[in-house]
Every structure is written in structure tokens, then in C-alpha cells.
Amino acid sequence: MAAEESAFNIHPMDQFVVKPLFGHDNILWYTPTNATLWMAIAVLAIILLMVMGTRGRAIVPSRSQSIAEEIYGFVYKMTEDIAGKEGLKYFPHIMTIFMFIVLANVLGLLPFSFTSTSHLAVTGTMAIAVFVSVTVIGFVKNGFRFLSLFWISAAPLPLRPILAVIEVISYFVRPVSHSIRLMGNMMAGHAVIKVFAGFAGALGVGAVAPIVAIMAVYGLEMLVTVIQAYVFTILTCVYLNDALHPGH
């Protein structure tokens, strides 16, 4: 894939390579890598927006405070609407997930940056964390009544065992779709931009069409980054709602 044609030096996957920040050692579990760097930048951005931006505590908010308040209100309302009043207990966790994903996604759009959320290791860990937490919450809150999630009492009795099997399978597939959706969207968009950038490089000065295409895809990607963060978060809320209210 790297060297199919000598004219096109397009390596769309290189941007996803994890590299150590210092030296060329093997990557151990604690080695600071470019993934570490961009996650830290995301943390800094969150501090800048949510802590520095709201420093004024103004009744009439400044622009940055307004953004922080909007995000807060948006996630708060989403949690309340989908997971109900009981779900608000987990609002800080959901807010953490949303803030991390949205900033990792958006920061990934910067040229030469590294997109943490384009890695299955990251999205998969989060999806499994959500899956395990939600399952534990479901059993702790409802005991074995949580299993009624899989027993569709609205369906006719003969169909229920079949539906139960389907429900159980779909329940366990959740983390897979949850994580691959985000990672796939991030990876595909960035790879497409990189491919067009490779075309532009190959065409040189006359590369109008690839640059227009990059602009278009970049605009689309900005939309996708935020929407995927929203989708991941809203699905977390939906799963949480299932755990809190398995009856319906």
C-alpha cells in the first residue's frame, strides 16, 4: 500500500501511527507518545474552555463562558431527557466522555495533529467502560429485574424466547458498534483528506480540484467530529436509560 506507484506518495494511514515523543524506544505502557501529547492538549483545551472561560462567573456571560454554559446545558438536557432524573447522577461522567471525544475529534482536524479517537484502543476502551458500568448499574439498581430488558413483555409469548436471544446478542454487540462507529468515522475522514492532499501534492500548482475537495471534506469532517461525539454520548445515555429503567 505504501509504494504502489512511485508518482503518488500517498500514505493516508501514517497519521495514525503512535510514536514516542522522545527517542525511538519501544512503546511501553507508560511511554509518552503523540497520543499522550494530543490527549494532554485536549485536557488543556478543556481547562481553557470550562475553567478559564468561566472564571468571571458573570451573570451576563462572556463569549467563552457562554460556550461552556451552552455545552453544559446541552449535555445536561440530553442526559435528563434520555436517562431521566435518575440519570443526572451520572451527568459528570457523561460530560467527561462528551468533552473528551468532542475535543479529541476537533483537535484531530488540525494539520499534523494526532487524532486519539481514531484508535480502536481509545474508543473501544471507552465503549467497554460504558458497557460494563451500565451493566453493573443495571444489576445494582434493579437486581435480576434488569434481565426483563431482554424479555419483551409487549411481544406475543411464543416470540419472546427468540426475541430474548436477539436482544442478548444485540446487547453484547453494543460496545463493538459503539466504538467502531466513532473510530471508523474519524479514521475514514482523515484518511480521505490525506488522500486528496496526496493528489494535490502530485498535481502541484494546478491542483484546484483536490484542494476544493479537501475544503469540502474538511467542512463535512467538522460536522462529523461534533456529530460523532454527540452520537457516542447520546448512545451512552440510551444505554444508561436501559440500565435505570429496564421495564421499557
Next chain:
Amino acid sequence: MASETTDLAQSAAEAGHGAAEHYVGMPQLNFEWYPNQIFWLVVTLLVIYLILTKVALPRIASVLSDRANTISNDLEQAEALKKKAVEAEEAYKKALADARAEAGRIVAEAKVEIQKDLDVAIGKADAEIAAKTAESEVAIGEIRAGAAKSIEAVARDTALEVIKSVMPGLEDAKAVAAAVKSRMKGA
């Protein structure tokens, strides 16, 4: 697996071109990097969680509730002020109506007063006019009487002179006077 990957990348780089080594396949499936990414992800999420729960979220929540309180207080105050304004308007209207009634009363009183004065003045003027008229009538009567007497005297004298010049020696002052008198009575 690490050396394998590097070898692959290196061989690909050598085979294709002289550029830096490029990754072959999907970096997302390199499980060697998983512990590193998962470790830093957990650290990142914990840091974000602590920042949000210790600082950001309580602060934003308090700002939002402060704002809601301020707004509801302001609305209440506005309601109270509006009530006051309505009351003030009513008081103003009442005062205006009172003032109008008072003014009407004063005007009516003044009218009565003026009418009284006017009546007195008219009565006085009428009396004066009547007195003057009577006086004038007396004066006119006197003048008329005086005028008649003068006319008689002139007529007598003239008649006497006429007789004296026409028939000298026949003049009879008494007869002429009687004749003029009777003539003037007849006229």
C-alpha cells in the same frame, strides 16, 4: 510483533522509494500500542473528570442558578413596579377627577357670585337710567314750554310790528296777543 511491523515498514520503504518509513496496514490494529493508549486514555479521562467535578461543573451550575434567581427576582421586582405604576396612574386619575369636580364647583360659585353682582349693577344702572330719563324729560318739557313761550312772544311782536307798519295807529297789543294765543292753540 514490533520488529515484524518495523521490518515490514522498512522493507516497503526500501522497495518503493527512498522516503522515510511508512506504516503498512491499519495502525489501529497494532495491539502493541494498546497498553500505552489505554493507560494514557484512563489518565486523561480521570484528569478531565476531576477538573469537571471539582471546578467546572459546580461553577457553571452555580452561575446558572444565580442567573435564574436574578432573572426571577428582576421579574418579581418588575411586577411590583408595574403594580405601583398602575396604582400611581389610578391615584393620578382620581386626583384629576377631583380637581375637575372642584374646578366645576368653583366655576359655578363664581357664576352665581357674578350673577348676583351683575343683577345689583343692572338694577342700579336701571335706576340711574330711569332717574336720568325723568330728569331729561323734565328738562325737555321745560325747554319745550320755554320754546312755545318764546315763539308766542316772537309771533306777537312780529304781528304787532306788521300791524304798525301796515295800519299805523290801529295797533292793539292786547288783541294781538289774544289772537296769537288762540292761533297757537289752534295749531
